Amino acid sequence: MTTVALKDVTKIFPDGTVAVDNVSLDVNDGEFMVLLGPSGCGKSTVLRMVAGLEDPSAGAILLDGELANDLPPRERRIAMVFQDFALYPHMSVGENIGFPLRLSKVEPTSRGERVADVASALGIGDVLGRKPNQLSGGQRQRVAMGRAIVRRPGLFLMDEPLSNLDSGLRAELRAEISGLVRELGVSTIYVTHDQAEALTMADRVAIMRRGVLQDVGTPTQVYGRPATLYVAAFLGSPRMNLLEASVYVHLDRYVTLNLGDQALYLPWDDIRARAVAHYHGERIVIGLRAEALTPVGPNTPGDVLQGRIRYLEHHGHESLAFLDIGATAVVVDEMGQAPAEPAAEGGALRRFGHAMQRLTARSGGPVATEERTSRSRTSVLSDEGRHHRRPAELAVRLAPYPNVQPGTALSVSVRMDALHFFDDRGDRIDVGWR
Numbered sequence: 001m002t003t004v005a006l007k008d009v010t011k012i013f014p015d016g017t018v019a020v021d022n023v024s025l026d027v028n029d030g031e032f033m034v035l036l037g038p039s040g041c042g043k044s045t046v047l048r049m050v051a052g053l054e055d056p057s058a059g060a061i062l063l064d065g066e067l068a069n070d071l072p073p074r075e076r077r078i079a080m081v082f083q084d085f086a087l088y089p090h091m092s093v094g095e096n097i098g099f100p101l102r103l104s105k106v107e108p109t110s111r112g113e114r115v116a117d118v119a120s121a122l123g124i125g126d127v128l129g130r131k132p133n134q135l136s137g138g139q140r141q142r143v144a145m146g147r148a149i150v151r152r153p154g155l156f157l158m159d160e161p162l163s164n165l166d167s168g169l170r171a172e173l174r175a176e177i178s179g180l181v182r183e184l185g186v187s188t189i190y191v192t193h194d195q196a197e198a199l200t201m202a203d204r205v206a207i208m209r210r211g212v213l214q215d216v217g218t219p220t221q222v223y224g225r226p227a228t229l230y231v232a233a234f235l236g237s238p239r240m241n242l243l244e245a246s247v248y249v250h251l252d253r254y255v256t257l258n259l260g261d262q263a264l265y266l267p268w269d270d271i272r273a274r275a276v277a278h279y280h281g282e283r284i285v286i287g288l289r290a291e292a293l294t295p296v297g298p299n300t301p302g303d304v305l306q307g308r309i310r311y312l313e314h315h316g317h318e319s320l321a322f323l324d325i326g327a328t329a330v331v332v333d334e335m336g337q338a339p340a341e342p343a344a345e346g347g348a349l350r351r352f353g354h355a356m357q358r359l360t361a362r363s364g365g366p367v368a369t370e371e372r373t374s375r376s377r378t379s380v381l382s383d384e385g386r387h388h389r390r391p392a393e394l395a396v397r398l399a400p401y402p403n404v405q406p407g408t409a410l411s412v413s414v415r416m417d418a419l420h421f422f423d424d425r426g427d428r429i430d431v432g433w434r
């Protein structure tokens with residue numbers, strides 16, 4: 001219906017805030033694009049510029065290939081859905097849905113028919129006469145969707161449309177909205193800070209941090225092959241284990257990834273060994289998701305790490321063990337919403353300590369402009385900038401309520417083909433495959 005192209009778009013507010021920094025992004029016809037990132041990363045500003053509610057400070061916005069920088073909002077064939085639904089309280093559901101049609105002077109009979117069609121498609125046909133304050137949160141959300149759909153726009157812009165709803169309803173509406181939008185075939189830009197929404201709803205996800213686009217790809221691509229350390233740390237629960245490793249090359253034999261007390265080995269015939277060998281004598285970051293780690297019996301040969309459980313988290317369907325393996329973790333700050341952390345055994349004080357460390361690191365004064373880009377010159381392996389290091393607590397999945405406790409020794413085998421590699425600037429090291 002509509003394509004969107006952002007070309008080197010920057011937005012600097014009058015107070016000097018760089019909200020969007022040189023972002024280029026294409027949204028294809030009928031595509032469901034999710035803009036994901038923590039609060040303040042510039043998502044809404046991108047959306048508002050596409051809507052014509054903010055002017056870009058630099059760069060071009062193209063709609064259907066035509067420069068739209070100076071096009072007034074009402075000429076953009078766009079419908080917006082907001083977090084607070086923005087319904088008119090004095091109007092009935094039917095009047096709210098039909099309002100855009102009244103504005104565009106659609107005559108009442110045809111207006112009534114279109115409202116009824118949309119309301120019935122959204123399952124709110126029986127509450128057309130009610131006022132918004134007589135509706136549940138989910139129904140209000142549907143009315144807001146109805147008002148957006150009824151205009152038959154070329155592009156939906158949705159700004160956290162589910163964030164005021166409880167988690168059960170969010171999950172339900174997630175599927176409903178993405179199903180509906182796909183059925184209508186309308187291109188959509190959907191803003192959220194919720195990775196579950198992004199990964200479940202999107203055709204492609206664009207991940208932003210501090211105004212800069214970090215990565216764009218299908219949910220499988222951004223999760224499976226994150227472009228930066230930030231994306232790696234942002235996506236997934238539990239978070240990806242990010243460990244500092246020193247690289248040592250034994251030519252024609254293997255590459256050692258020293259993790260402190262222990263090491264992993266990439267055989268020389270593994271194509272990745274050659275790519276990682278460039279970092280001989282240097283430190284890199286390796287990423288290991290919990291799904292790449294399997295508990296094994298003691299003395300199991302192969303790619304195995306040994307550790308002791310520091311603390312456990314019970315999540316009902318599984319437990320997570322956090323292992324001390326004598327390695328150093330790289331922690332990326334500004335992760336926004338953290339994954340839910342249920343009560344842990346013995347971990348509360350330590351996590352409080354880490355949270356305080358993070359706060360201290362964050363309040364370290366203004367951040368240099370160059371740090372806003374992934375190609376920051378600040379090494380992620382120093383304690384400067386937006387990262388810091390601490391003893392690693394390797395997250396490992398266990399069965400629900402396993403027969404272990406803090407202090408228990410545990411061996412985990414590592415799926416070496418699932419390793420991620422990042423250089424000291426936090427950019428993915430291209431290892432030729434994966």
Ligand SMILES: Nc1ncnc2c1ncn2[C@@H]1O[C@H](COP(=O)(O)OP(=O)(O)OP(=O)(O)O)[C@@H](O)[C@H]1O
Binds near residue numbers: 018041045046
């Ligand atoms: N009118 C404004 N003047 C100055 N700074 C602004 C203005 N609007 C937004 N900002 C700043 O621009 C940055 C990006 O804001 P934006 O609302 O786009 O972020 P966001 O990712 O959508 O966050 P949230 O999820 O909290 O809405 C923030 O630092 C914000 O404080």
